[in-house]
Amino acid sequence: MKPEVPEKSLGKILVDPAKAVLGNVAGAVSETTELLDQSGPLKPGTGLASGVLALTLSFLCLLGVIAFHFPQYLTTPELRKNYSPDVIRHILFAALVLSGVISTLNVLLNRRRGLNAVAATLVIAAVALGGSHVPIADFPDHTPYIGLDWFILDLLGSTIIFVVIEKLFPLYKGQLIFRREWQTDMVHFAVNHFIVGLALLTVNFAIHRLFGWMAHDSVRDFVQSIYFLPQLLLCILAADLVQYWTHRAYHEIPFLWRFHAVHHSVKTMDWLAGSRQHILELICTRVGVLGALYVLGFDKAVMDVYIIVVGFQAVFNHANVHLPWGPFKYLIVTPDFHHWHHSSDDVAIDKNYAAHYAFLDHFFGTAIKGQTGFPEKYGVVGDYMPDGFVRQQMSPFRSQK
Ligand SMILES: [Zn+2]
Ligand SMILES: [Zn+2]
Structure with missing residues (x-):
């Protein structure tokens, strides 16, 4: 006698595949979020x-x-003036093709299907929304904005440049790209870029309010009459003198340390680690540094190069990089120099404050001298800083241990 096959209703036939699809989607999303x-x-x-x-x-x-x-x-208005939308369209197209091909092949070959299916879905969504062919109509210039383009371009550029440098000249060989707490630093990186408009607005407002009365044409004319290279070196010196003393104040005044401790709480140094900073510290330091440069009235070309130098050094000095610097280590701030600043070894506490010129610490007597090798451990003494962007932004306002 033949076993009786239960007859499926039309409803069930329709519901089962839908359930299976939903199950696969949920599985793919949870695989991806777990991985992140x-x-x-x-x-x-x-x-x-x-x-x-x-x-x-x-x-x-x-x-x-x-x-x-x-x-x-x-x-970002200041940024979009400097890149061509057509070049960005080509990069976008290449990235869409690359991620589409990789994710589709991985799905077909059954390699990390969930993760790659999510990537393929994002590619399809990007293409469905217009891909690299979205037309740009005329748009107003003075709207509040989020620096999403700055985030995308800097993340792509920094990852390519610094991951390569870190792999070629590593200080700690075998240190992982996805090391502990990378997520927290990535959120710091993202937020710092998103708020670029608000930060610029706040900093400009504060500079004009606080330092406007100090700016004089005679000083400005004299500074701008200096040749480009010495003017640039002078600009970096002025910036670093302010940076040095504000940084030292952040270490030596307990209330300010509450904010700066966020930056020091990274326990693994790499190019992303430098992004970890309290937003108020970021804004106050910029007001001080850019205020001094505004009063001295450096040339626009000098300021443009200074912005590149400070942007590069702020990332590079935290990178997992070791190069033979020779006598240059006494002149400029290198990753070796700034790594020691982040160490929680006794010898390194409240030392090596400079951001550009290492000789400032030698001059003011705060350089670590005769230290060979590299720090044993990084982070704040007592390791009391919580993980997570919001908790770290809140930490200065909580009672301290
Ligand atoms: Zn510090
Ligand atoms: Zn640092």
Whole structure:
């Protein structure tokens, strides 16, 4: 006798595949979110490294497409003057193709299917929203904005440049890209870029209010009459003198240390670690430094190069990099010099404050001298800083241990 096959109703036939699809989607999303919560090595040959690359690129592509739709709210006026939308379209197209091909191949080869399916879905969403062909209409110039373009371009550029430098000249060989607490520093990185408009507005307002009365044409004319290179070196010196003393104040005045401790709480030094900073510290330091440069009235070309120098050194000095600096280590701030500043070893407490010129610490007697090798441990003494962006922003206002 034949076993009786239960007859499926039409409703059930329709519901089962829908359930299966929903189950797969939920599985893919949870695999991806679990992965983003983790740290550790990207095991080769599993589709993990290529999947992470595809996911990152596809996510940035989607953000890029959205920025093309709303340039007045999602791009930075100072930045968009300096890049061509056509070049960005080519980069966007290449990134879409690359992440689309990688993620599709991984899905077909059953390598990290969930993660790669999410990446492929993001590519499809970016293409559905117009991909690299979103037209740009005329838009007003004076709207409040989020620096989404700055975030995308700086993340792509910094990752490419600094991951390569860190792999070629590592201080700690074998240190992972996705080390512990990378997520927190990535949020700091993102927020610092998103608030660029608000920060610029606040800093400019404060500078004119606080330092406007100090600015005189005679000083400005004299400074601008200096040749480019000495004027640039002088500009960096002026900036670093302010930076040195504000930084020293952050260490030596207990109330200010509450804010600066956020920056010192990183326990693994790499290019991303420098992004960890309290927002109020970031704004106050910029007001002090840029205020001094505004009063001295440096030339615009000098200021443009200074902004590049400070942007590069702020990242590079935290990178997991070791180079043979020779006598230059007494002149300029290198990753070796600033790594020691972040150490919680006894010998390193409240030392090496400079951001550009190491000789300032030698001059003011705060340089670590005769130290060979590298720090044993990094972070704040007692390791009391909580992990997580919001908790760290709140920490100065909480009772301290
Ligand atoms: Zn410090
Ligand atoms: Zn630092």
